[in-house]
Amino acid sequence: MSFITQPMAIEKRSMEIIAPYLENLDISPEAVKVFSRIIHAAGDPAYSEVIDIHPEAIRAGCQALYSGCHIYTDVEMVRTGINRRRLAEFGGEVHCLIADAEVAAVAKREGITRSMAAMRAFGDRLDGAVVAIGNAPTALFEVLELIQHSGIRPALIVGVPVGFVGAAESKALLAETSPVPYITVKGTKGGSPIAAATVNALLYMQDQGRYDG
């Protein structure tokens, strides 16, 4: 059995296969790159129908990331999926508190999810940062509450929690009410690879060496 084994050749060929699914969409070349990475990560072209990118999201996200902003995630899988080496070149780091003992204690005491308690614990640090939520609708609801009841303004919210309980609702609320730019996916789909792929698309946006579109 012969197959392509060279990583960059695999990525390039994958993006070529995805391109036709996007050619009739009325989106910017930068948005095409985000769509492509998400479809690549999910193996699912149907994502082209549900991705929703706020008009200022890519510009705001890239500006913040290239200036060294930090990224705050709900779960370790999102943190793991983000290209942290690339992020570090700009000065940023990825933070996740889901496994933090104090966060776990607060969650247990208050009967809330750990990812929700984690977002509350980040608090002011979310200001000017990129928030990437790939798993927990409760984390996204919490971030929207923090924004509403404080002066905290993330530079970008990548909000793609997954599932059948609250995910679609949390993402609809994000799109309808967020005063800051966002990238989301309508409905029940989403997940950690989608969140990581979205952030990585922004990190690779100006990388000419990388096949990014």
Next chain:
Amino acid sequence: MSFITQPMAIEKRSMEIIAPYLENLDISPEAVKVFSRIIHAAGDPAYSEVIDIHPEAIRAGCQALYSGCHIYTDVEMVRTGINRRRLAEFGGEVHCLIADAEVAAVAKREGITRSMAAMRAFGDRLDGAVVAIGNAPTALFEVLELIQHSGIRPALIVGVPVGFVGAAESKALLAETSPVPYITVKGTKGGSPIAAATVNALLYMQDQGRYDG
């Protein structure tokens, strides 16, 4: 905005919503649990049409895991997604070599992917173990080669690499030629959360305290 914030209540409600999608499938109660966890992880009921479980897979996988076998993954995201605390209760650990310096050197020297080199480096350790591949078709091809050219026999292969270059082909080859039980997903879909959800479904199969179906 009111929403459910209690983790086990969220999981229970999610499984209740997924159940109707599976009620007309001719699959065992144990397979229903695997299907449910995958659909839960992807937020995508269409997975019910593409999941393929070898008749011996669940029994063989559970027997190995409950006996303390180790799990070998292609990427860190799969490792991160597996419930390692639960696995440790049986005596097992999850191993991933994608970030190993020696593996990276071999991959670079031979012009292959790091996950492929990682599987080769695991070698004999895959015998009797659970292999969980969520990202790289090349890793799955490599495991099938190792099995064909050696006496290595994993207890179970969870092979759900994702994407448009080799993923569908590697999974078809798994289903057609594997001499050991497997769980896979036909076509381009798959990914780390799918691999982790499949393993976790097996880990929770005998956990009466956990809502697992």
